[in-house]
Amino acid sequence: MREDVEALDISDVTGNWVDAKILASTIDARIKALADLSDTPLFFGRLDYEHAPGVELAEGAQGESFYIGRRHVHDAEGEPMVIDWRAPVSQPFYRASRAEPMDVLLRRRFGYTGGELTAYEDEHLTDPGESETASKLLQTEIERPRVGPMRDIVATIQPEQDEIVRAGVTGTVCVQGAPGTGKTAVGLHRVAYLLYAHRERLARTGTLVIGPNASFLRYIEQVLPALGELHVKQATVDDLVAHVPVRGADPADAARIKGDARMAEVLRRAVRSGIRMPTEGVVVVRGSRRWRVPAYELEEIVREMAERDIRYGAAHDALPQRIAHAVLVQMERAGEAPDDRVQDAVARNTAVKAAVKQCWPPVDPAKLVLRLLSEPEFLAQAAEGILDAQEQQTILWAKPARGLASAKWSAADAVLVDEARDLVQRTPSLGHVVLDEAQDLSPMQYRAVGRRCSTGSATVLGDIAQGTTPWSTASWAEALRHLGKPGSRVEELTRGFRVPREVIAYASRLLPEIAPDLAPATSVREAGGDFAVRPVGAGELTAAVVAACEEALAHEGSIGLIAADPDVAALGAALDAAGLAYLAPGEETSAQARLTLVPASLAKGLEYDYVVLAEPAAIVAAEPDRRTGLRRLYVTLTRAVSGLTVLHAQELPAALAG
Template sequence: MPSHAHTESPSSPSSASSASPSSASPSPYDPLRRERDHLAAARAALRAMRHDVEALDITDVTGNWVNAKILAGEIEVRIKALADLADTPLFFGRLDYLHAPGVELAEGAEGESFYIGRRHVHDADGDPMVIDWRAPVSQPFYRASRTEPLDVALRRRFGYTGGELTAYEDEHLSDPAESDATTSKLLQTEIERPRVGPMRDIVATIQPEQDEIVRAGITGSVCVQGAPGTGKTAVGLHRVAYLLYAHRERLARTGTLVIGPNKSFLRYIEQVLPALGELQVKQATVDDLVAHVEVRGTDGATAARIKGDVRMAQVLRRAVRAGIRMPTEPVMVVRGSRRWRVPAYELEEIVRELAARDIRYGAAHDALPQRIAHAVLVQMERAGEAPDDRVQDAVARNPAVKAAVKACWPPVDPAKVVLRLLSEPEFLASCADGLLTEEEQRAVRWEKPARGLKSARWSAADAVLVDEAYDLVQRTSSLGHVVLDEAQDLSPMQYRAVGRRCSTGSATVLGDLAQGTTPWATSSWAEALAHLGKPEARVEELTRGFRVPREVIAYASRLLPAIAPGLAPATSVRESAGALAVRAVPAGGLDAAVVDACRASLGFEGSVGLIAADTRIPELGAALAAAGLDHLSPGEETSATARLTLVPASLAKGLEYDYVVLDEPAAVVAAEPDERTGLRRLYVALTRAVSGLTVLHATPLPQALAA
């Protein structure tokens, strides 16, 4: 597609049809110099914007100290958002329109030019110097093509080295002589740039199919089925940034949340949104959301699977409502010299009506005294009195009414309900009758019943049950938008926990069915979205990879018939000769071969990940230390300088490294409870490499991979 690439020197990344060596005296019409001048002017304008905010005097603006503190906090956030990050290009592209957007020009008149960047920058007169990538006028930068130019005459991409603008590349979309088949070399270079440290944004390289998902409306939910390397995580994060731009006031009230599979993953992605100017998006794991109790225990695969089954929602509903009792005595309310009697049958009608309605247990508990009080007020009105709302509230607080409510609809502690359910066989049997078999009930019961909340050894699955019980008692607050990544690994009960957090908002669900590695991993997105409460969400599939080399993804795709037969293999735009090496080593020589492979990978630029079965991690860590190779654990990349990371296979999901050394695939498979889950775990490990993958094995490869 690009017809002209211009660089500072021949070594810059491009297929330069002309070059301007840095030693040459630049012409006053030198485009590269003009672009550098615009970059310098834009940076100066950004500094001025920040200085203007820092100079604001709010001493006499607010009426009280509370408002002053809130305003000061907002100003502080604004100052941080206006920071000029030296290593982050202020703009990465330019659009030259044939016509001014929204304006009819005379024949022969030229349109406007817009610089596209991570944030908006304007000069002292308020004229834009850089346009936010999320603005409507920026969309053609990602969508325009020669077949559909969208009124764009020229699209220019910029190349940077160490924060300095060193190259540009032009695409003349309205020129019929240009080919639409050539890949942008600057775009390819940006995609393949070494990945040291945390995940970075892809704002300069978003592809049309990705942009369509990023800019989808806030009212609908989207599920993205993405093969490895298709950028689904980045798409989800950029979608958050876009929605905050397009619906800032709405989401400022309702909030946004990004949910990841583990802390290592969250640390890996934590810099993406701040780099895009969004500093207040919260991030959490599902375990963080349901942290009502301290998790100190673990479940076996069978118990965890049953506790995660959607049938447990009905078991818990029965357990929460197990204390409801029909009244057998009337209520006598004394007010002054008068007595008002509500008979037992009328009380029973009120209780049965509330029990039949699909409302929270706590809401019904709060409504019951008001309903009883209303029955008393009806009698008062019949007797000629004219009671008002204050009288009804007083009757609802009457000791006799409160006693009746406590007897019929007692208050419930959600954690204690779950504690009783898992500790008392008789209570579990009554609540699970017709839902769980006796064998399943035995599987979920605690071997040693806890005597109280403090002694209980809650598991992660138990915490989800407690969260469900809390929602049955009191409605969980809903956010405006939730991004759920690695969603294929959630149980139905975990989906419900997430769905409660966006019941009145929307969601972006990201995952890959082929990478499901939990015993309860979902088999279809339709099923998962139903549990989430978003059955109407549209499912988008990303199959074109930009990260994993073609040779590597083809090798990993050998596993698809065994782990996800319904999915099409991913394709890759990246060709990298020699990206894959599979070597058998003699028994007893595996550790030494792994160390040698890591040392060889460190000879290239970028990050290196050594992925192995969890049980092999201590041994390999000792081998690396003995060889003098400094290494990190997942998540430490954000604060350390070493380029080699030792990664347990159970934590590899969502991470990526320029070079991966995979230790003993058979051990990765054997570490899981069943072969299919093990092969899925292996699929994840095989697809973490960006530039090269070395597979070392002393035992035979799994049959599905060796075919």
């Protein structure tokens, strides 16, 4: 298929050089999409239908067989050999059961080792003599060791996951998923499905995947290309609002207030605070005639624009035309016949521009936020009745900046600038946005993301129990309201496939304190003898951690050493002294480098076959409050796929003791 595209001759098929370049670019993209992927088989399943889907067969006629794969593959004559997993005919591979066979006689799963076909497994869905058994190949695929970045799960998507993946493009879906339930994979596969089912629409409007940090985005970046989708953008929330250079950091209390949804109204007031009613009319001179718009008529125009509550910048651009229209009305009454060119000329008149500047001055969003955070009087005016005096004092900069160049913006300040920019000029909307680890966003960050999909839809992924910011959301209903998608569908995934059941049961002891409304997750995995909680003597922790890493490296797969952020440097030095090479989060593991040293604050969303967790009490103590610390500990405990070793010299949190 790739060679066929490469052999196309487009030298004389376009009318001009622009079309030729566009066509050449399209062909190059198609060639890239058809690239071979090492160790990634094109098909993983087969469906034998009793009847041909969508076709009425004569009595006694047989149905058809379809091979299911990551992408559509056809032969030299164009006949399909492998059906894309997203096609309607592939859906029964994920949803058919003995209770509801969906006209499928046989479902076959193929097993691969290093890209070679090594096993297959059949399910006869309509055979009454065959009992329902768990798929061993499915279990093997789920438990396959992780080396390198995150991979796709097209061969192992479960019915409850498939229902979310194939949800319509017009509705927003929120997925509350316990650790290991595959919510991130579900979100990425949903993007791939939507691009298949609504390619033309989303190619025009765009798609975006938003993750919590750059390490996480590097970890997931290969999933969509493996499914043939090469043009989905990825970013963090900080990337979206990078209108000012972030060089500072806020204390937790200041960041919490700046992230509060009330700041949206404070900013709206600040943006519109410069609007002034005119004190005198406008006189426009054209040739020998003078046309005057009196102050009361000008005030009516300005007041009407203010009451319409349209974007400040749009109103600023429309106001000269409104004043010009008032002049043209007078011209017509005087017997003249002005056209649009005359109106545009009047709108550009010096007197009109001066009146607009006085009544509706232009606003620079960054300068506005700078003034708001530097001038107590201006903040008090905008925040009256919204923020109390103490809250205002908390968000004011200790050292007011004298200009944009000297300002030490924080991440929360950048979100405020983004809000102000939207109040001035509408933010362009995409067709679909996937927001992962959404529980950690502040209301103002939700608003920033919501602006990017105001006319599109979203897939929101997260786990309330893993919220580790001081402003983490308390409920998905509240989060969806801030996102601008109130009343959206919320789905809960509780059956885990990644985290061993002993590990998730141990971590779930923390749920009554960190998320009492959530049901504990279950798991299809068993850790066997690879789960241990080991106390060590004072002063022996570092040596025990190094020994545990050496022990874990004897196993196949990736190893993550997770520790409290302040302890990472010392542990890194100990690994160096022991001659153990290690990677930073997000760097790709390989057969030669399988150990990653992970600060607890960056562990979210990552996974490793074996995890060595150093000093749970230190992880809890590194956070600003106990509840956030326990949530951070819950995150780190649930990063293991096959084995977990917890080492502690200090006393464990009460819920984990014993």
